[in-house]
Each structure stands twice: as structure tokens, then as C-alpha cells.
Amino acid sequence: MGEISYGRLSETADYGAQAIDIRVENKSGHYICRRCGNQNQALFGAHYCLRCEKQCLYCRQCIAFGKIRECSQLYVKTPPHIKQQVHLGINLKLSAAQQKISDALLTSLHGAQKHFIWSVAGSGKTEMTFQLVIAALQQGKNICWAIPRRDIVIEIYERFKAAFIGVDIIALYGGSPMNKQFAPLVVSTTHQLLHFHQAFDLIIVDEHDAFPYKGTDFLEYAVQQSLAPEGSIVLLSATPSSKVRRQLRNVGYQFHILPARYHGFALPEPRIKLYTLPANKVPAIVRRWLQKQLASKRPILLFAPSIKSAEWLQRVLQPQFSAVESVHSQDEDRNQKIADFRDGAIAILVTTTILERGITIANVAVGVFNSQEAIFDEAALVQIAGRVGRKIEFPTGEIVFFASACSYQMLRACWHIKEMNRKARKLEMLHE
Numbered sequence: 525m526g527e528i529s530y531g532r533l534s535e536t537a538d539y540g541a542q543a544i545d546i547r548v549e550n551k552s553g554h555y556i557c558r559r560c561g562n563q564n565q566a567l568f569g570a571h572y573c574l575r576c577e578k579q580c581l582y583c584r585q586c587i588a589f590g591k592i593r594e595c596s597q598l599y600v601k602t603p604p605h606i607k608q609q610v611h612l613g614i615n616l617k618l619s620a621a622q623q624k625i626s627d628a629l630l631t632s633l634h635g636a637q638k639h640f641i642w643s644v645a646g647s648g649k650t651e652m653t654f655q656l657v658i659a660a661l662q663q664g665k666n667i668c669w670a671i672p673r674r675d676i677v678i679e680i681y682e683r684f685k686a687a688f689i690g691v692d693i694i695a696l697y698g699g700s701p702m703n704k705q706f707a708p709l710v711v712s713t714t715h716q717l718l719h720f721h722q723a724f725d726l727i728i729v730d731e732h733d734a735f736p737y738k739g740t741d742f743l744e745y746a747v748q749q750s751l752a753p754e755g756s757i758v759l760l761s762a763t764p765s766s767k768v769r770r771q772l773r774n775v776g777y778q779f780h781i782l783p784a785r786y787h788g789f790a791l792p793e794p795r796i797k798l799y800t801l802p803a804n805k806v807p808a809i810v811r812r813w814l815q816k817q818l819a820s821k822r823p824i825l826l827f828a829p830s831i832k833s834a835e836w837l838q839r840v841l842q843p844q845f846s847a848v849e850s851v852h853s854q855d856e857d858r859n860q861k862i863a864d865f866r867d868g869a870i871a872i873l874v875t876t877t878i879l880e881r882g883i884t885i886a887n888v889a890v891g892v893f894n895s896q897e898a899i900f901d902e903a904a905l906v907q908i909a910g911r912v913g914r915k916i917e918f919p920t921g922e923i924v925f926f927a928s929a930c931s932y933q934m935l936r937a938c939w940h941i942k943e944m945n946r947k948a949r950k951l952e953m954l955h956e
Contacts, residue, residue, distance in 0.1 A: 530603035530706040531723025533559070541599035544721060548581045548594045557583035559592045560718060561745035585742060589718045600721045605664035608708055611689040612658065621953060622652050625780045629656040632726060632756035633663060640772050643782035644791060644944050645762040645910025650680070653728055653758060654687065661691055661708055665725035668710045670717060670747065672731055674698065676882040681711045714743045720750035727751050728758045731881055733768060733903060762910060763903035784948035788955040789919035791941050792912045796925045796934060806840055810893065810926050814845060814872065817889040817922060823865060824872045825879065825890045827908055829897035837874045837893060847871035853878050880907040887918040895925035895934055905937035
């Protein structure tokens with residue numbers, strides 16, 4: 525649909541656009557931002573405004589997306605609903621359990637529905653939504669697939685271009701060349717939804733428990749604001765906390781739980797290896813494990829708790845293991861390094877938690893260095909363990925937590941994975 529910004533908030537009253545009441549509201553001295561939902565009074569400011577010629581309130585929480593004032597007047601152009609001719613460009617084969625969930629999601633096509641898929645990492649959550657996406661597009665519905673992180677948006681966008689043939693698809697994230705466009709299928713960071721108002725008939729939020737969406741109220745508000753009045757929401761997660769599960773049940777979400785991967789093999793269960801950390805050295809137990817995995821021709825992901833420790837690990841491992849690189853959120857070359865790792869040019873990739881989700885490498889072995897550190901909570905460790913054994917050709921593998929002490933979160937992660945395997949066995953979903 526090109527440069528026509530359907531559904532997008534604008535200060536310009538283009539032809540066909542409707543005025544909407546989204547601004548900073550002053551309710552007897554209590555301020556509310558109607559764009560991001562901010563009610564934290566410390567996150568409002570005021571300045572003399574040339575538009576209203578007085579001291580005017582503005583919201584500081586969402587100012588990066590354009591200033592919203594007390595006197596703001598915004599407009600939105602309602603998106604058209606055009607039935608799409610969709611051809612599936614991949615061979616989609618769902619297991620019986622996946623198909624059951626896929627069929628249940630189709631009720632989202634009939635009025636407002638709220639679904640939550642709690643499914644283990646590597647179980648094919650994305651593929652379980654494909655039949656819903658196709659049916660919605662065929663009915664002329666506008667869809668947004670929202671993800672907290674930019675890197676995953678780009679990956680999902682490429683997958684969708686290959687999967688949904690004949691459909692206009694765009695990717696929205698900070699710096700995207702498509703940020704002024706609209707299409708029937710939008711892949712977006714959750715932040716970008718702040719630009720939209722009632723634009724989407726179906727919103728699928730992947731990794732809704734991941735940073736920065738997790739615990740960020742204004743992003744949840746943005747999802748609700750960008751949803752059409754009779755629209756449906758589908759949430760996907762492998763690691764919802766008990767608090768999140770209670771909250772979703774209380775607001776009427778339908779739960780769909782899948783404790784097994786599509787290939788029917790058990791989730792690889794972590795081993796814990798303790799060491800005394802020598803000064804400025806990598807423990808011998810870690811080096812021996814790396815040598816063993818390399819001898820077995822396995823690529824290795826080694827997780828570190830910080831950028832500083834990731835770069836240090838690369839430096840100290842380099843003399844012994846030549847094909848070692850590190851990646852983190854501030855590494856401008858990270859996409860190329862990840863591509864090189866996929867191609868086998870890098871044998872050991874030291875990474876921060878930036879790669880705890882959304883990456884699949886065949887036959888990969890995974891280690892977590894200093895896994896007792898606070899950044900490695902239960903959800904992070906379960907997601908990291910979920911990198912192993914995802915491919916049907918290599919459904920098993922090594923996941924080891926290396927630590928100087930055993931943390932409660934490490935034990936919780938191990939219990940979580942064992943419990944999912946127990947449930948899968950009880951439901952006879954495993955090939956054992």
C-alpha cells in the first residue's frame with residue numbers, strides 16, 4: 525500500500541482522515557497521556573507553546589515518538605480491508621498437537637478473542653499461527669505480528685516473505701525504510717505500535733515476556749490502542765511467569781499449552797558444573813567442555829552475563845581456539861558474525877543474552893558462563909536451553925550451566941524443563 529500511512533497517528537489532516545482525541549489530558553491536576561497511557565506525574569513536563577499560546581503540558585515517556593501535548597490534535601486514516609489471495613510458499617506440516625492449537629486459534633476470526641499459547645522453545649509457535657494468518661488475510665483483515673526486539677523483526681519478516689506469497693508485507697522498527705508505509709501484514713517491534721490507532725484486526729505478540737516488552741506498561745497499552753474495536757489478540761510465550769499466567773486468566777485469555785517439540789523428542793535437560801573461578805582465567809572445566817564439543821564437530825554458543833565478560837572470554841579463549849568471536853547489543857557487526865556462525869566460519873560464538881531467543885543453529889552445543897549471575901533468571905536460562913535440539917536432524921544436544929555457585933534461578937530453570945518433559949510424557953507426546 526506504499527506511502528499511504530493508514531492507521532498511523534498524524535498531525536496532518538489528510539483527505540479521509542478522522543480527528544481523534546489523543547493528547548495529554550489534565551483531569552483536575554492529574555495528567556494522563558492518551559497515546560502511551562502514562563500516568564506517572566514525574567514524566568510530564570510543561571513549556572510555553574506557540575500553538576496554544578500558554579504553558580502546555582507534554583508527555584516525556586513517549587516523546588521519542590513525537591511530542592504529545594495538552595493541545596495536540598491527531599488524525600488517523602482508517603485502513604481498507606482488502607481480501608488477499610495468499611499462497612503458502614513453504615511445506616507446512618503440523619503435528620496433531622500443533623494442529624489442535626491452530627484450529628482453536630481460528631475462532632479469532634469471529635469477533636474479539638484473546639488467546640495465549642504457552643509452548644516450549646522450539647515447538648513451532650510461529651508455524652501454529654500460519655493457518656490463522658492466511659485465513660485472516662483471505663477475509664481482508666489487517667494483521668500485525670509484534671515482537672519486542674528489532675533483530676527478530678527482521679528475521680520474521682524474511683521468513684514471512686518466503687511463507688506468504690502474493691501478500692504485501694512490511695517490517696517496522698527504528699530506522700526501517702518502511703516506517704511510513706502500511707500493508708495487510710505488518711511485522712513490527714512493539715514500540716512502533718505507539719504510532720497506530722485501531723489499525724489491526726489481529727495482533728500476534730511473540731515473546732511477550734521478553735525485554736523490553738516485559739514489565740513495560742506503555743507497550744502493553746500500545747498494543748491495546750492499535751487493536752481494532754472487534755479485533756483479536758494472540759500472545760505467544762515459552763516462559764510465562766506464574767504472575768503473568770494469573771493475570772491473563774483473570775482477563776479472559778484462552779490458554780493453549782504445548783509441552784513438547786514438534787519432532788517428539790524431549791527437551792535437553794541442563795547439567796550444572798561448578799568451579800572455583802581462577803583470577804583472569806577460564807576454568808579448566810569450561811575449556812575441556814569446549815574441546816569436547818569441537819571434537820564432535822558441534823558449533824558452540826557460550827553465553828556470558830555482560831558485554832565486558834563476553835569480550836574478555838573471546839580474548840582469553842582466542843589463543844587456544846582460533847575461530848572465536850563475541851557478539852552483543854552494541855556490536856555493529858553482530859548480524860554478519862551470526863551469519864558467519866551459521867555458515868560454520870566461526871566455531872565458538874560468545875554472546876550476551878541478546879541471543880537467548882530467536883536463533884536456531886543445527887546441532888549447537890550451549891554453555892552458560894557464570895550462570896549464577898542475576899541476569900540469568902529462570903526465563904533466560906530456559907530460553908537459552910531452548911537453543912539446543914531444535915532441529916529434527918539433531919533433536920538432542922548439550923546444555924551446561926557453568927557456575928561458581930548454584931543459584932535458585934538455575935534450579936528453577938532445571939525444574940521448569942524437567943516439568944515440561946514430565947507433562948509431555950504424561951500426554952504421550954514423546955518418542956520414547
